[in-house]
Amino acid sequence: MTKDDAIKKVRELLPDARYEHTLRVAETAVTLAKQYGADQEKAELAGILHDIAKYFPEDELYRTISSHPEIPNVFLNYHSSIWHAPVGAVYVQEQLGLLDLDIYNAITYHTTGRAGMSLLEKIIFLADYIEPGRDHPGVEPVRKLANKSLDQAVSLALVNTINYLIERYSPVFPDTIAAYNDLIRTTG
Ligand code: DGI
Numbered sequence: 001m002t003k004d005d006a007i008k009k010v011r012e013l014l015p016d017a018r019y020e021h022t023l024r025v026a027e028t029a030v031t032l033a034k035q036y037g038a039d040q041e042k043a044e045l046a047g048i049l050h051d052i053a054k055y056f057p058e059d060e061l062y063r064t065i066s067s068h069p070e071i072p073n074v075f076l077n078y079h080s081s082i083w084h085a086p087v088g089a090v091y092v093q094e095q096l097g098l099l100d101l102d103i104y105n106a107i108t109y110h111t112t113g114r115a116g117m118s119l120l121e122k123i124i125f126l127a128d129y130i131e132p133g134r135d136h137p138g139v140e141p142v143r144k145l146a147n148k149s150l151d152q153a154v155s156l157a158l159v160n161t162i163n164y165l166i167e168r169y170s171p172v173f174p175d176t177i178a179a180y181n182d183l184i185r186t187t188g
C-alpha cells in the first residue's frame with residue numbers, strides 16, 4: 001500500500017471536507033514525526049487512513065465490532081462516534097491488506113487514546129486534534145505545547161476532551177481516562 005493507493009481509497013470513501021481533514025492530519029503527523037523521531041512514512045499513511053471508516057453506516061460499524069474478537073466489545077457500550085476508529089483499523093488490515101501493527105494501533109486508538117500509547121499513536125491522536133482546520137475551544141494551547149512536549153500536548157488534548165464530555169454528562173470511554181492517568185503521572 002503506497003501513499004497514493006491510500007489517498008485514492010479515502011477519496012472514494014470520504015466526503016470532501018473529511019477527505020481534506022485527512023490530508024491535513026497526514027501533513028501534521030509527518031511534521032510531528034520529524035520533530036519527535038517517529039517513522040514519517042507510517043505517520044503519513046496512518047494520518048491518511050485514520051478516518052477511513054468515519055462514514056460507514058452505524059449498523060455496519062456495530063456488526064464489524066461484534067464479529068471481530070480483536071476489537072474489544074466494550075466499544076459498543078459507548079457512543080457510536082468512537083466506533084470508526086477500531087473498525088477503520090480492521091478495514092485497513094483486512095480490506096486494504098496493510099499489515100502493520102503500528103499503523104493498526106494508531107488508527108484504533110486515534111479517538112480514545114489508551115494507557116501506554118506508542119509514539120505513533122500519540123502522534124496520530126495529536127495530529128487529529130490540532131490539524132490546522134480544527135477550531136475547537138482550547139486547541140491553541142495544545143498547538144503551542146505540541147512544539148515543546150508531545151506528552152504534555154496529548155495530556156492537554158485528553159483533558160479538554162474529557163472536560164467536554166463531562167460538561168455534557170456524556171460517558172467517557174475507559175481507555176480515555178486510562179490515557180489521561182498514564183500521561184499525567186509523567187507530565188504532572
Ligand atoms: O473523527 P474525527 O472527527 O476527526 O475525530 P475523533 O475521532 O477524535 O472524534 C470522534 C468524536 O468522539 C469526538 O467528537 C468526541 C467523541 N467521543 C465520544 N466519546 C468519547 C469521545 N472521544 C473520546 N476521546 N473519548 C470518549 O469516550
Ligand code: FE
Nearest residue numbers: 050051110111
Ligand atoms: Fe476519527
Ligand code: FE
Nearest residue numbers: 068070090094
Ligand atoms: Fe478479522
Ligand code: FE
Nearest residue numbers: 025050051128
Ligand atoms: Fe480525524
